[in-house]
Amino acid sequence: MDSTRLAELAAWVNEAGLAGLPETQMLTGFCERMVAAGVPLLNAAVFIDTLHPVHEGRMFRWYRTKEATFAEYGRSGETDTSERWRRSPFYRLVETGESMLQRRVTAANAAEFPVLADLKESGGTDYVAIITRFAASGIIGGMDCVYSSWTTDAPDGFSQPQVTALQKLAPFLALAVKTASLARIADTLVQTYLGRDAGRRVLSGRIARGITDRIDAVLWFSDLRGFTKITDTADPGEIIPLLNDYADAVISAIHAEEGDVLKLMGDGTLAIFPAADRASACRRALTAAGAARQAIGELNRRRAAAERPITEMYLGLHVGEVFYGNVGSQERLDFTVVGPAVNEVSRIAAMCRSVDQPVLLSSAFASALAEPERVVSVGRYALRGVGQPQDLFTLDPGHD
Numbered sequence: 001m002d003s004t005r006l007a008e009l010a011a012w013v014n015e016a017g018l019a020g021l022p023e024t025q026m027l028t029g030f031c032e033r034m035v036a037a038g039v040p041l042l043n044a045a046v047f048i049d050t051l052h053p054v055h056e057g058r059m060f061r062w063y064r065t066k067e068a069t070f071a072e073y074g075r076s077g078e079t080d081t082s083e084r085w086r087r088s089p090f091y092r093l094v095e096t097g098e099s100m101l102q103r104r105v106t107a108a109n110a111a112e113f114p115v116l117a118d119l120k121e122s123g124g125t126d127y128v129a130i131i132t133r134f135a136a137s138g139i140i141g142g143m144d145c146v147y148s149s150w151t152t153d154a155p156d157g158f159s160q161p162q163v164t165a166l167q168k169l170a171p172f173l174a175l176a177v178k179t180a181s182l183a184r185i186a187d188t189l190v191q192t193y194l195g196r197d198a199g200r201r202v203l204s205g206r207i208a209r210g211i212t213d214r215i216d217a218v219l220w221f222s223d224l225r226g227f228t229k230i231t232d233t234a235d236p237g238e239i240i241p242l243l244n245d246y247a248d249a250v251i252s253a254i255h256a257e258e259g260d261v262l263k264l265m266g267d268g269t270l271a272i273f274p275a276a277d278r279a280s281a282c283r284r285a286l287t288a289a290g291a292a293r294q295a296i297g298e299l300n301r302r303r304a305a306a307e308r309p310i311t312e313m314y315l316g317l318h319v320g321e322v323f324y325g326n327v328g329s330q331e332r333l334d335f336t337v338v339g340p341a342v343n344e345v346s347r348i349a350a351m352c353r354s355v356d357q358p359v360l361l362s363s364a365f366a367s368a369l370a371e372p373e374r375v376v377s378v379g380r381y382a383l384r385g386v387g388q389p390q391d392l393f394t395l396d397p398g399h400d
Contacts, residue, residue: 212325
């Protein structure tokens with residue numbers, strides 16, 4: 001590949017990165033252009049670690065004879081993943097500090113790296129692995145480099161000029177992939193820590209202090225029964241797993257009904273269901289409540305069988321107008337909901353203990369539900385910090 005072709009391909013990768021093309025599309029465009037320039041690629045793979053609560057990274061694969069794919073991979077500490085990693089050419093490069101490894105695809109070399117056996121079956125003849133490392137200031141979490149591998153089926157393998165071209169162009173591709181990964185990390189972080197809708201709003205530019213929207217929403221406030229007693233009596237090592245188990249049950253149910261979790265406060269969960277249509281939002285909140293209680297029931301059976309602490313969910317539901325947006329100082333902001341309705345829903349949830357009900361609904365919620373047969377009154381109560389006594393309701397246990 002001559003210098004003109006190298007410059008053209010480098011320029012294309014830069015443009016693709018700036019345009020925000022998906023990684024599979026970038027890799028496909030790159031490989032197709034390499035083939036057109038005379039580099040006989042059979043397949044290629046690029047992978048990069050990331051910052052994600054579940055996945056360690058993402059891998060992108062290109063094949064000359066079929067569509068490109070991508071997959072997310074788990075933690076390298078997991079048994080199967082760890083073993084595959086230790087037997088890979090990239091692990092060798094990490095251990096030696098080198099940046100490039102080349103092996104002919106032969107039965108003898110397959111004993112050194114099992115991946116070569118797979119490549120031999122698909123017709124590969126030569127393999128190149130490259131690590132493009134980041135400077136220390138560019139490292140985020142475990143994301144410290146981009147890994148790429150390149151295979152040919154040319155009878156004589158890669159020529160030296162072709163390997164040199166791969167080495168020269170890999171940093172351009174790595175930079176474009178890193179740029180795409182950073183954008184995804186930003187999206188993951190804001191949605192993980194702020195909530196899905198709040199995260200999207202922040203990334204769209206609603207980040208300045210004081211920017212809020214006045215919205216109508218169903219408000220969900222739940223916590224766990226007897227959590228203080230559990231923390232006082234259970235083994236300390238049980239507390240975080242317990243919170244995680246019950247949070248999985250509650251949050252999954254809320255998300256399944258298009259709700260957004262805004263805060264996790266110890267054992268407490270604050271969520272909203274935007275209510276352009278109040279009746280619909282109320283029904284979705286009740287569906288989520290039913291799903292959460294069912295999931296908790298199944299969770300309790302598993303935990304009880306393992307002789308681990310169990311609990312139940314107390315839930316308050318209310319509907320009203322709130323301010324939704326950025327609140328805080330110049331240095332520390334919180335994207336949340338504020339207003340009297342937020343205080344009311346937390347007080348309603350707290351009343352669950354006093355009236356011995358797992359779910360309490362405000363009169364506004366019960367009215368908006370427009371299904372009076374589903375709810376029954378539990379009386380009128382004074383709520384701490386709320387000016388007027390409130391009529392509270394619960395679900396009618398006899399209603400299907």
